[in-house]
Amino acid sequence: MPELPEVETVRRSLLPVVIDKEIQEVEIFLEKAVRPIAPEELKLALIGRKIEDLLRRGKYLIFILDNSQRVAFHLRMTGKLLYKAGLSAPEKHTTLILSFSDGNSLHFVDPRKFGTVVLYEPANPPAGLKKLGPEPVADKKEVVLFSLKTAASRRKGPIKGLLLDQTVIAGLGNIYADETLFRAGVHPTCPAREITAQEWERIYQSIQEILTKAINHRGTTRQDYVDGRGEPGEYQNYLNVYGRKEESCLVCGGTINYTRVAGRGTHYCPNCQPLKKV
DNA sequence: GAACCCCTGGTT
DNA sequence: AACCAGGGGTTC
Structure with a gap:
C-alpha cells in the first residue's frame, strides 16, 4: 500500500526520467479513474505539454505541466506508476499510458482500479488534496x-x-x-x-x-x-x-x-x- | 464519525 | 465459495 515513503520513492525514481519530457500521446483504458473531466478532455489538455516538475503532497504525486496546470495521481492501494523504456505493450490492469516524444512512456497500472488521475489548475486543487493536513516531515x-x-x-x-x-x-x-x-x-x-x-x-x-x-x-x-x-x-x-x-x-x-x-x-x-x- | 462502497487477487 | 486486504469518498 503506497503511503508517504512509497509515494516519495516513486517520485524520486521518476523525477529524473520524466523531467522536461513532452507528452505525445495519452491512452486511457479505465475512464472512471479520470476526474473530474471527461477522458477526452484530459487527452486534449495533456498532449503537447511538457513536464516541468514532479512533487508529492501526502500520498498524491503531482506532475507540474509547462502551462502551470497540474495532474495529480493517487495510487490508493495497488496503483503503480511505471516508467517503460521504448515500445512496451500495456500489462494487465493498465489504467492509462502517457507516451513521451522520446519514445518512452509512463504506465499507470492498478489491479484494484481505485487509483485516480485529476487534472486541475493550481488555484483549484481537488478536495482531497486541498484538505490535507501538514506534511509530517517537511513541515515545522x-x-x-x-x-x-x-x-x-x-x-x-x-x-x-x-x-x-x-x-x-x-x-x-x-x-x-x-x-x-x-x-x-x-x-x-x-x-x-x-x-x-x-x-x-x-x-x-x-x-x-x-x-x-x-x-x-x-x-x-x-x-x-x-x-x-x-x-x-x-x-x-x-x-x-x-x-x-x-x-x-x-x-x-x-x-x-x-x-x-x-x-x-x-x-x-x-x-x-x-x-x-x- | 461510523458504515458502506469501490475492486481484484490471494488466502482460508 | 466466502472472505479479507485497505485509502478515501459518500452517506447516513
Missing part, C-alpha cells in the same frame, strides 16, 4: 503537533484513527500508523484526547524517525508496491509490528496482537504499548 514541528493536538481535543476516537486521518496529518497509512504507535509505546485504542504531552512528543519523534528511515530504504514492499523503475523497497525488513500478528515482539519477546481499530487491521505489542489505567 509546531505545525504538525498543533494539528494533531487540536484534532485530538475535538474527537472521542482512538489515536490510531487520528493518525490515519489525512486532514490531520498527511501521508500515514495503516503500516506506518501501527509502526509509529509501537515506537512511541502508545496503545492504538488509547483515546486521542487522553494522549499526554510526553506521548505526543514520542509520537512526533517516532513519525520523524520511521518515515525518514522508510524513505531511505525506499518504502515497504509486501505484495504490490514497486517504485517507478519496478524496484521493490526494503523497509519490510525493519517492521516491528505490522504484518507480525502472533509473532514475537523484537523488543520484549511478547506476542504481537492483532485487532480491529478505526476499521483497520491493527498490530501492536500489549507489553510495549500498555493501556493506561484510569
Whole structure:
C-alpha cells in the first residue's frame, strides 16, 4: 500500500526520467479513474505539454505541466506508476499510458482500479488534496503537533484513527500508523484526547524517525508496491509490528496482537504499548 | 464519525 | 465459495 515513503520513492525514481519530457500521446483504458473531466478532455489538455516538475503532497504525486496546470495521481492501494523504456505493450490492469516524444512512456497500472488521475489548475486543487493536513516531515514541528493536538481535543476516537486521518496529518497509512504507535509505546485504542504531552512528543519523534528511515530504504514492499523503475523497497525488513500478528515482539519477546481499530487491521505489542489505567 | 462502497487477487 | 486486504469518498 503506497503511503508517504512509497509515494516519495516513486517520485524520486521518476523525477529524473520524466523531467522536461513532452507528452505525445495519452491512452486511457479505465475512464472512471479520470476526474473530474471527461477522458477526452484530459487527452486534449495533456498532449503537447511538457513536464516541468514532479512533487508529492501526502500520498498524491503531482506532475507540474509547462502551462502551470497540474495532474495529480493517487495510487490508493495497488496503483503503480511505471516508467517503460521504448515500445512496451500495456500489462494487465493498465489504467492509462502517457507516451513521451522520446519514445518512452509512463504506465499507470492498478489491479484494484481505485487509483485516480485529476487534472486541475493550481488555484483549484481537488478536495482531497486541498484538505490535507501538514506534511509530517517537511513541515515545522509546531505545525504538525498543533494539528494533531487540536484534532485530538475535538474527537472521542482512538489515536490510531487520528493518525490515519489525512486532514490531520498527511501521508500515514495503516503500516506506518501501527509502526509509529509501537515506537512511541502508545496503545492504538488509547483515546486521542487522553494522549499526554510526553506521548505526543514520542509520537512526533517516532513519525520523524520511521518515515525518514522508510524513505531511505525506499518504502515497504509486501505484495504490490514497486517504485517507478519496478524496484521493490526494503523497509519490510525493519517492521516491528505490522504484518507480525502472533509473532514475537523484537523488543520484549511478547506476542504481537492483532485487532480491529478505526476499521483497520491493527498490530501492536500489549507489553510495549500498555493501556493506561484510569 | 461510523458504515458502506469501490475492486481484484490471494488466502482460508 | 466466502472472505479479507485497505485509502478515501459518500452517506447516513
